[in-house]
Amino acid sequence: MKATGLRHRKGQLPNPPDSTDVEARRTFLKLGAAAMLTPLLLNGRRAGADDDPEPPVFPPSPPTTPWQEELPTAITPLPALAALTPAPTVAPNIAGGEAGRAPHQRYDELISALGVAPLLYELKAKEQPDWVFNPAYPPQPIWGYEGTTPGATSPGPTIFARYGRPILCRIRNQLPQNHVGFGTPEISTHLHNLHTPSESDGFPGDFYSANKAGPTLTAPGEFKDHFYPNIYAGYDQLQNHIGDPNEALGTLWYHDHTMDFTAPNLVRGLFGFYFIFDPLDPGNERDPIPGALRLPSHPYDYPLSFADKRFDANGILFYDQFNPDGVLGDKVVVNGKIEPVLKVAARKYRFRLLNVGPSRFYGLSLVTPSNVRQTFTYIANDGNLLPAPLLNQTLVSFSVAERADIVVDFSRYPIGTELYLINRLRQDSTRGPDGTGIGSNGPRILKFIVDRFPPVQDLSQVPAALRPLPPLSLAEIAAARVRRWDFDHDRGVWVINDRLFNVQSARAQIPQGAAEVWVLINDDDGWQHPIHIHFEEGRILSKTREGRNVAVPLHERGRKDVFLLGEDETLRVFIRFRDFLGKYVMHCHNLIHEDHAMMVRFDIVAQSGNPGPGGGGSSGSG
Template sequence: MRERPDDRSGWALGMARRQVLGIGGALGLMASTGLGTSAALARRPSVTGAELRSAVPLPPAFQVPLPVPSVLAPVSASGGADRYEIIQREVTAEILPGIRTPLWTYGGAFPGPTIESRRGRPVTVSHRNELPVPTVVHLHGGRTPPASDGYPTDLVLPAGWPEAVDDMPGMTNMPDMRRMLDPRAVRSRLRRDYTFPLDQRPTLLWYHDHRMDFTAPAIWRGLAGLHIVRDDAEDALGLPAGRRELPLMIADRAFAAGGGLVYPALDPGLRNRPGVREPYLAGILGDVILVNGAPWPVHEVDAARYRLRVLNASNARHYELEAVTDDGRRLDLVQVGADQGLLAMPVTHRLLPIAPAERYDVIIDFVGVPVGGRVRILNRLGSGRTRDVMAFRIARKATDDSRVPRTLSTDLPAWRRSDAVRVRDFAFRAGQMRGGHGWLIGGQPFDPTRSDVTTRLGDVEIWRLVADVHHPVHLHLVGFQVLSRRGRPPLPHDAGLKDTVSLRPGESVEIITRFDGYRGRYLFHCHNAEHEDMGMMANLEII
C-alpha cells in the first residue's frame, strides 16, 4: 500500500487480533506465490468461494411469486426531514414453501423494508437492537457523515451485553483480544439514530449490518434492506415507474435439515470467535438463489418496458445475468444507472456481470414477447440450480408511455488524470499472518487503531488496485469512475459513477475520485463479506 504510515505497533496489534480466526493453510499457495498464482486463477471459472449444499427438498424454479419489499412509512415528516424507526429482531418466516426459517431482520422482514427518499431531504433512522448480539448499520453508497456511516466498532449493544471487552465471555482466555477495543468507537445501548443528509445523486442504496468481524454471517441471516433516493430531474425522464419499477435483491443461501440457514461459523452464536471453517475461507456460496427473499421467483408483467433496480446482496457469489425467452432469444438489458446513479447515456448489454454489493439500473422491454410467454433471468456463471435466477411471465398487452432518453444525466463529474494530486497502489491478496492465513490490503489486516490512508478534503486521487482472486472493492462516502482495466479502457459495465468495482483474478483496475462531502474516518474494503471479516478492510481518514 503506497503512502502508508509505518505503524509497527498497529501492525502487531492487527496480527494478534487475527490469531482468533484460525485461518488454515488453504490459502498458503496464494500467499506465497502472489500474482503468479493469480495469472493461473484468471483462467479458471469466475468463482471465489465454496458452495454449501441444502439438506431440505428445494422447490422447482419459477413457481413462487416475487415479493416486493414494503415501503416504510416515516413516523414523522416535519421541519424538512423524515424520521423512521426500525426494530432489529429475530423472526421465523417461510422462505422455502412449507418450511420455517429463523432469520435476523430489520422490521421483521427479509429483505428489510425499503426506505424511499428525496434528494437533499435529510432522513433519520432510529434502529433498536433486539437481537442477541451487537449490530452496526451502514448505508452502502450513502454520502454520510462519519458518525452515521456505520464504522464497524460503533456498536449498538443489546440488553445484557457487557460494555467492556474484558467483560465479554471468553475474553479471559484471549489476552490479545483485550487490546482490540477501538478508543474512537462510539457505543450505544439498545438504540441508535443514524442521520443521512442524502445530498447525493438519485440511486439505489442498501443498508446492512457492518459489525467488525461478523458482517458476513449477519447479512447471511437477513440483515439487509433497500433505500432508494429520487429527485425531480430523474422523475421527468419518463423511465418506467410505479409497478413497472422493480427492486430486485439477489442473494444466495443454503438451508439445514430443520429449515434454518446453514453458515459454517466457528462460533455459531456470533459472540466471540470470528471466522469460518477452513473449506470456506475464500467465501461462502449457497445453492439456493433468492430474489427479494423468495427462491427462483416468477413475476407477472405487462408487454411493456420495466425498470429493474438490481442489487447483488450475496456474500461472495458473482453473477453474469442474461434475459432469455423460452424460444432462446436474448433480450437487451439497457443499463441506465450504476451504483451511484444515472449514466450519461444508456449502455446496452446482452450479458451483465454483477459482483457482491454492485447495483445496476436496467430497462428490459417485454413488448416483443407474446402473452403467455416467459423470460428467464439466468446466471451464466452458475451451474445446476444456481444457473436460474428468476422469470417473468407476460400476462397481458398494455399501453406503454415510458421512454429511455438518449441523454440521461449531465451532472456526472469530469475528473481528468491531470486533476489527481497523488496516485496510490493497493494489493488485495491472501497473506501470511501469525497463526495462519487471511485476506490483506497492502499486506496488512484491518486494525481500527491504525491510519492506513490520510487525504485532504477536496483532493482528487487515482487508486490502482490489483487482486489475486475476485475482490469487489468498495469505498465508503465517495463515488468513483473506472479509468482502466489491465491497462486498457474500461469495460461497458464500468460506465458511470460507482462505489464498488469488481476485480477479477489477476486483474488491475485504476479508479479516480474526489474525496469530498465530510471530514472524518471512513473505510474501504473487499465486499466479499468473508474476506472483509477476515481482515480485508482499511481505514481512510479525510482531514
C-alpha cells in the same frame, strides 16, 4: 508490481489489530476459529492459486420446488413517521438508550440551508422466526428489518428518499441477545453509498446492542440515529445548498457492517433498499417538468436482490463463518425466496438489480422457455445513471455489492408469456467466476409471467441521454496524490499492503476536499476482489491486466463505488473526498475477505489551518 517497502518478512505475521486485539478479535469469531486458522497462519507459504489448501467441500443444498413462491407485484415504500420517541438529538442521547456515537456533523447548518426538517424513519433489526425460502424447506428463523408493518423481512422495507430532503433514520437493535449459531447480535448499518457523515456511515467498529459497544463508540445502546442529509457530493465546492446534481445516485442499499461478522449477518438477512430521486430522475414517469427523464416509476420501479445461500440436509440455512474461504451458496435467493415468480404487466419496468453476496457473481440473461435470449436496456451501474443507455443488451454481469438498473419492455409479449432470468456465470468457489466465464445457458432463478395489461397507458421512456458525468480535469488528475493499495492473500489471511485491518488506526489521512488517484492492485492469481470505497464515487482512469492496458467496459465508465479487481489486474481510480470529516473504510466486498481483515480505515481530516465545517468525526491515529 508490489508497493515497495511494505511486505513483511516471510514467517512474520502481518500486524495484528491493537486495542487488546479488539476484544481478542471478537473472542476469535465467537470461539471456534482458532483451530482452523492457526495451521493456515503457520504454514509459511504464500497462498496463491496453486498452493492454497483446498477449501472444504460442503454438501449440496437439498432440492427445491420451483415457481411456488410469488413475489408481490409492487413494493410498498416505508412511510415516514410523525415523531420518534425519544426525540432525536444532535449529540447522542445515551441516557435515552442511544449508542455512544459522535454528534451529527453539520446538522443545524444543513437543515437551515435546505430549509426543511428531516423526515423521520425507524427500522428495527429483529429475528423473524418462521421465514419460508421455498416450500421444500421448513419455516425457519432469519434476521431482517421491520418497518411500520409488524414482522421483519429480508430484504427490509424500501425507503424512497429525495435529494434536498434530509432524513433522520433511527435503527433499533432488537436481535436476540442470547443468539447461538453463526452471526452476532450486534449491528452497524451502512447505507451504501450515500454521501453521509462518518458517524452515520455504519463504520464497522460502531457496532452496538443494548449491552455491547464497538471499539469506536463510547457506550452501548438500544438504537442509533443516522443522519442522511441527502445532498449531492460537492456541497462545499459549489456553494449552492445542495451540491453537484451530476453526482446523484439512484439505487442504494443498507446492510449490516458489523466488524468480523458482516458476511454471516448478511447471510441471515440484514439488508434493504434505499431509492433516492431528484428533478432529473424524479420517480414519476408522468412528471410534466421539462428535462425529467420519465423512466418507469413506482409501482413499475422494482428492486430485485440476489443472494447466494446454502442449506443443510434438513433445509436449514447454513454458513461456516470460520472458514477463511467462506461458503459459496448453491441456491440463489431472490428477494428472500428461492425460484420465485413475479407477475408483471405488459409495459416497461425498471428493475434495480443488487448482488447481496456473500460471494457469488452473476451474469444474468432474460430468456424464453426455449432459452432464446431477450433484449433489455442497461441504464445505471452502482446506483449511478450512465451518461447514455446501453441498448439491446442480453447480459448483465455484476460482482458482490454492485448494482445494475435495467429496463425491460414487457409490452412486446402476449398476455400469458413466461420468461426467465438465468445465471450464465459459472462459479465453483468463493475465489470468483471460473476461467470458462459466461456459459451459453444457466440455471433459472426467477420466473416472470406477463399476466395483465396496465390500468393506464405506459408513458415512461428511456431517453437517449441520461445523467452527464462530472467533468474530469487532466491537470487535477496530474496534481492528485497517488496512493497504492495491494490486495493480497498471504498465508491464509487477507491483507491490504500486507497489513490486517486495524479499526483504531487510519492508514491514510486525507485532507477534506482533496482529490486523489488510488491504484488498486491484485497480482495474486486465483482471486477476484470487488473493492468498495465508502463515501464518494470514483472514476476508473485505466485498467491493466498482466501488465497490458485493457479497455474499460462501457458499463464501468461512469461513477462507481465498487471496483471489480480481477486476477492480475490494476485499476487507477480518481476519487474526491468532500464535505464531511471522519472515519471511513475501503474493503473487499467478497464478504468473507472483509470479515477476515481485508479492509483499511482512512480518515478525512480538516485542511491545515481550517477547522473544517463542523465536528463529529474522529481524525484517527494515523
